[in-house]
Amino acid sequence: MMSEQTQSNQDSGAADAEAGTCVLLKAINTTRAGTFMEWREGRDLLVPISQQLAPMQRGKSYLVYLLLDPDERMIGSTKLHRYLSEDATPLKLREKVDLVFVGETDLGYKAVVNGTHLGLLFKDEAFETYRPGDTATGYIKSIREDRKINLTLKLHERNPQDELSERILDFLKARKGVSTLTDYSPPHAIYKQFQVSKAKYKKALGRLYKKRLIKLEKDKITLLAGTDQDRPAR
Secondary structure (H helix, E strand, O other): OOOHHHHHHHHHHOOOOOOOOEEEEEEEEEOOOEEEEEEEOOEEEEEEHHHOOOOOOOOOEEEEEEEEOOOOOEEEEOOHHHOOEOOOOOOOOOOEEEEEEEEEOOOEEEEEEOOOEEEEEEHHHOOOOOOOOOEEEEEEEEEOOOOOEEEEOOOOOOOHHHHHHHHHHHHHHOOOOEEOOOOOOOHHHHHHHHOOOHHHHHHHHHHHHHOOOEEEOOOOEEEOOOOOOOOOOO
16 A cells, blocks of 8 residues: 555655756556656656666656656656666765655565665665555665665764775675685775775674674675674674
8 A cells, every 4th residue: 555655755756847947747558668657747758768767567666767758848767777886976974865766676665865875774774565656764874885765764973994895795785795805805895895904804703603693704795694684783
């Protein structure tokens, strides 16, 4: 069932939305040209087949990016990655941001950040189930090696050692639980990813190993089952 918050966003935002923004819309009809979304009174919005991330289903609601086609007609797209940045620049670590959720992935929940970026909230960071269009206030938890954004809904005061441990766990989760960046890796490779010395990195791995959150091998580090529930002490 759609939350009251999501329904309110859909009712109030769709009619006033402009090109370059995201809006929650309901699919009402599917044709060979694409899917028509309930939009303004007496006027539907087309999401062409070429602009659909996956085939859209009638009756479902989607977060849609609005843009103008070559004929200056408003159309929609669910391929948000084409129009919103997945590079964290100019966002900063621990920065407070506005989130609009796009949908659930294998790792967690994809969200639009400040209307300009895309980020990921891991499942173990989620307080509840989030539907497309749900909104929340969040923070930039970490920035990955590929500059993609990891999100959190609550900042915790912690010492640098615990923060590094969290970053290592996020790094592993983003790589399906396996990393070749071990305590045998060269210092420059460790610094490039985590901006810490090899000695600090090895200590953080040791703490995670003692908590039985990771398995250490010479050529790889593996995230152990159940890690989502067993977080470093805060």
